[in-house]
Amino acid sequence: MSIYLFFASHRTLSEGLANALQFFAGDNLNVKVLTAYMDNKPIEPEIKQLFSGLTSEDEVIIMTDILAGSVNQKFLPYISRPKTHLISGVNLPLALAIAMEPTDTPLEADKISSLVDEARKQVVYVNALNESESEFDDEEDE
Amino acid sequence: MSVVLARIDQRLIHGITVNQWNKELHPKRYMVVDDQVANDDLVKSGMRLSKPAGTGMSIISQEKAITNFKAGKYDDHKVFLLVKEPSTLLNLIKGGVQVPAINVGALFEQDGRVPYTKRVALSEAEVQTLEELSELGIPVSFQYTPDDSPVSLDKVLKKQK
Numbered sequence: 001m002s003i004y005l006f007f008a009s010h011r012t013l014s015e016g017l018a019n020a021l022q023f024f025a026g027d028n029l030n031v032k033v034l035t036a037y038m039d040n041k042p043i044e045p046e047i048k049q050l051f052s053g054l055t056s057e058d059e060v061i062i063m064t065d066i067l068a069g070s071v072n073q074k075f076l077p078y079i080s081r082p083k084t085h086l087i088s089g090v091n092l093p094l095a096l097a098i099a100m101e102p103t104d105t106p107l108e109a110d111k112i113s114s115l116v117d118e119a120r121k122q123v124v125y126v127n128a129l130n131e132s133e134s135e136f137d138d139e140e141d142e
Numbered sequence: 143m144s145v146v147l148a149r150i151d152q153r154l155i156h157g158i159t160v161n162q163w164n165k166e167l168h169p170k171r172y173m174v175v176d177d178q179v180a181n182d183d184l185v186k187s188g189m190r191l192s193k194p195a196g197t198g199m200s201i202i203s204q205e206k207a208i209t210n211f212k213a214g215k216y217d218d219h220k221v222f223l224l225v226k227e228p229s230t231l232l233n234l235i236k237g238g239v240q241v242p243a244i245n246v247g248a249l250f251e252q253d254g255r256v257p258y259t260k261r262v263a264l265s266e267a268e269v270q271t272l273e274e275l276s277e278l279g280i281p282v283s284f285q286y287t288p289d290d291s292p293v294s295l296d297k298v299l300k301k302q303k
Contacts, residue, residue, distance in 0.1 A: 040257065069156050070156040
């Protein structure tokens with residue numbers, strides 16, 4: 001059983017994300033990338049191609065760029081496949097969190113949900129980071 | 143009749159249509175007219191994921207659309223009409239649906255189509271249909287997003303020749 005991470009987006013966002021992920025998490029991940037609409041052709045054949053070479057035991061976690069997009073929509077039929085998870089609006093913290101999970105057992109749906117919740121919190125307006133959070137700056141000089 | 147714009151876009155409901163065009167047109171209803179999609183629950187549910195808050199979304203067959211428009215079902219609100227191909231629009235208009243303008247957004251290069259713009263490829267039959275629509279007095283222009291400058295059908299066809 002292997003865990004595959006599919007990154008799919010309009011054009012090269014997916015490729016960049018996968019590239020950045022490998023910078024952090026190393027090259028041992030099973031990553032496949034789909035950069036949609038680099039030409040003016042429909043993407044269904046490209047999507048189908050991603051699943052070739054996988055066994056029915058393999059888990060697939062598909063991460064797309066945007067919920068409303070046709071890239072995400074075209075993956076919907078595949079979530080009826082066992083152990084196939086679709087996440088849209090992926091950010092690097094989420095990709096990283098998923099890549100860091102143990103690969104000997106498949107990820108469960110509630111685990112993925114909680115990783116998604118955590119990753120949402122990683123979208124931060126840094127200027128507005130609450131100063132009161134540094135109340136407990138315990139700076140002792142002696 | 144309340145269609146504000148009819149758009150030909152093979153991807154139908156997607157980011158560009160529900161974001162940029164939404165800001166431009168402020169439709170109350172997105173109407174996808176396509177016989178095949180109207181019968182595909184999975185594709186329909188995918189499209190409904192993208193529906194902007196506060197709008198309605200109809201995904202119906204050509205026949206239903208004609209019947210409903212004729213019955214005045216959409217008279218009191220703005221409708222953004224979306225179809226996959228020019229022939230669908232021609233059928234709707236011949237069936238009595240009033241369309242003020244046609245936007246050619248995106249058609250893939252497949253099935254014997256020839257590219258005309260970066261986003262639109264057309265077969266000979268489709269070119270003829272677009273010309274027929276234009277002859278009915280409806281302005282036909284090519285524009286992928288509202289920020290792009292619209293290019294008239296005449297200009298696009300001339301460039302190719």
